[in-house]
Amino acid sequence: MDLDAVRAAGAATAAREAVGRLTAGGSAGFWVHLDVDVLDDAVMPAVDYRQPGGLSWSELESVLCTALADERAVGLDVTIFNPRLDPDGSIAARLTECLHRGLSARS
8 A cells, every 4th residue: 555545544544454454364463564764754864765755653653553453463673763863862752652652552
């Protein structure tokens, strides 16, 4: 699903559809892989390959909450973040907040 389709459906709905596809065959579980360069360049400049466009923080949070709330989500990894491009740590702090809220959906 491309970004236009995600935006048309809404991030949470798009995530529900993705989870449905992942679990349709009776899958025992799925892994959530997050490359942070999926975020809009304006909010996530701490990546090596910057591109304009992408998800907002709230859209990413919706996707994470939806995917991680499903009991079949068995893990999460986060990649691409480059801390050298975040000298004051403010982007890492914002990412941590978003991940915390997404992981809170597990409870």
